[in-house]
Amino acid sequence: MTNNDFLLELKDVNQVYAAGARPFTAIKNFSLTLKEGEFSALLGPSGCGKSTLLRIITGLQPPTSGEVLYRNQPLIGVNPHATIVFQTFALFPWLTVQENVELALEARGLPPRLRASRTLEILDRVGLDGFENAYPRELSGGMRQKVGFARAIAVEPELLCLDEPFSNLDVLSAETLRGELLELWTSGKLPTKAILMVTHNIEEAVFMADRIVVMEKDPGRLIMDFNVDLSHPRHRKDLDFEEVVDKVYALLAGQTQPEHEELGTAPGEPGPTRRLPKIPISDLPGLMEHLEKATDHRHDIYALADDIKVGSDQLLSLIEAAELLGFATVAKGDIHLTPLGETFAEASIIGRKEIFAARLRRLPLFKWLTTILRASEKNQQKWEVVQAALELEFHPEEAQHQLEIVVDWGRYAELLSYDDKSRVIFLEFGGA
Numbered sequence: 001m002t003n004n005d006f007l008l009e010l011k012d013v014n015q016v017y018a019a020g021a022r023p024f025t026a027i028k029n030f031s032l033t034l035k036e037g038e039f040s041a042l043l044g045p046s047g048c049g050k051s052t053l054l055r056i057i058t059g060l061q062p063p064t065s066g067e068v069l070y071r072n073q074p075l076i077g078v079n080p081h082a083t084i085v086f087q088t089f090a091l092f093p094w095l096t097v098q099e100n101v102e103l104a105l106e107a108r109g110l111p112p113r114l115r116a117s118r119t120l121e122i123l124d125r126v127g128l129d130g131f132e133n134a135y136p137r138e139l140s141g142g143m144r145q146k147v148g149f150a151r152a153i154a155v156e157p158e159l160l161c162l163d164e165p166f167s168n169l170d171v172l173s174a175e176t177l178r179g180e181l182l183e184l185w186t187s188g189k190l191p192t193k194a195i196l197m198v199t200h201n202i203e204e205a206v207f208m209a210d211r212i213v214v215m216e217k218d219p220g221r222l223i224m225d226f227n228v229d230l231s232h233p234r235h236r237k238d239l240d241f242e243e244v245v246d247k248v249y250a251l252l253a254g255q256t257q258p259e260h261e262e263l264g265t266a267p268g269e270p271g272p273t274r275r276l277p278k279i280p281i282s283d284l285p286g287l288m289e290h291l292e293k294a295t296d297h298r299h300d301i302y303a304l305a306d307d308i309k310v311g312s313d314q315l316l317s318l319i320e321a322a323e324l325l326g327f328a329t330v331a332k333g334d335i336h337l338t339p340l341g342e343t344f345a346e347a348s349i350i351g352r353k354e355i356f357a358a359r360l361r362r363l364p365l366f367k368w369l370t371t372i373l374r375a376s377e378k379n380q381q382k383w384e385v386v387q388a389a390l391e392l393e394f395h396p397e398e399a400q401h402q403l404e405i406v407v408d409w410g411r412y413a414e415l416l417s418y419d420d421k422s423r424v425i426f427l428e429f430g431g432a
């Protein structure tokens, strides 16, 4: 058998970053093939390695190990047949729309006499005719992103990679642009053989893609790959649309479910430290109250995203926090309040803080922090010192995130304080 119909193949790709004292596995044993004609979505929570994978696929970065084949040939250096559209496309403010697009053609070595005609044709195709001479500042966010698309399409890539291309736009512009891109793709007006779109938005993936590749983090890995057999145009309110969305939610929420009491170990101890989900803890009570009002204290996770108007990524992080604290459990796409969660939802503000504090004290990361503070003079320590200690476990950016979260949660529980001026974290009197 020949593999000639594969546009791209990733075989057992691993990416290890060594920025912190401990090497950090961002991508683990990732294999994937892309064929011509496919519009695939790569879906997963923030930090699962989606952008890293796009950089590997387009040759901007070689993986630590594993193979990247493009049309059966090992990829060496930047892939000339692929381009990426980023979340915010960096347009040059001093160049017009037309000049911004022409620049991409110049970079690809197209002779000057061909640049202008190709550019005008592309601008026309994506609906930007009439704006050739406009400067980026005159355009709305949605229009600017369209210029980004035009610039990517102008070089006629075989593989068009999109990295969360709609996530910085307002709701309406995003929806318009999604529709326009789909129309270009389904009508064959794109010079592109395949699209790979990265997103953390479940509905967006189901709305647009023919195939969804689902990833999880810690470490970033593939957990499922399935086809979306819905015809275009798709409608979010259709039953079969909701069914697919439900399926993905169930899958992702099930993955974040801690095994019974699986809280991980403290930093520096053997075994992985469980990362805290990135949410401001003040968002949690809203979710708990909403669940408390639901029949049987049970709620369909998909419907929940709609009800409380948060993005899917953020909702899954909130749910993860509720599970981690023992306030809720997740099964088959439903979230269910535990008796403790019920008590929390019904409690007064003070009562809630006490319940939350009691649960927080059990989390290894929090225990570790309080041990450090207790061992320090005046029960206080500089932020930088604590972060440096955490960098033995996480790479620097993640260490900073984790410290921000644990301090935010500790302040909410009134167990910790933080003084922004002196950048000092300290234990509250009688805290922890």
Ligand code: ADP
Pocket: 017, 018, 019, 026, 044, 045, 046, 047, 048, 049, 050, 051, 052, 053, 220, 395, 397, 398
């Ligand atoms: P995503 O796009 O899914 O949010 P990324 O690919 O950006 O994920 O990052 C995956 C993980 O790798 C994250 O934890 C991120 O902080 C880390 N990471 C990304 N790039 C680097 C780098 N150059 N050095 C160290 N860590 C990195």
Ligand code: MG
Pocket: 050, 051, 052, 163
């Ligand atoms: Mg990313």
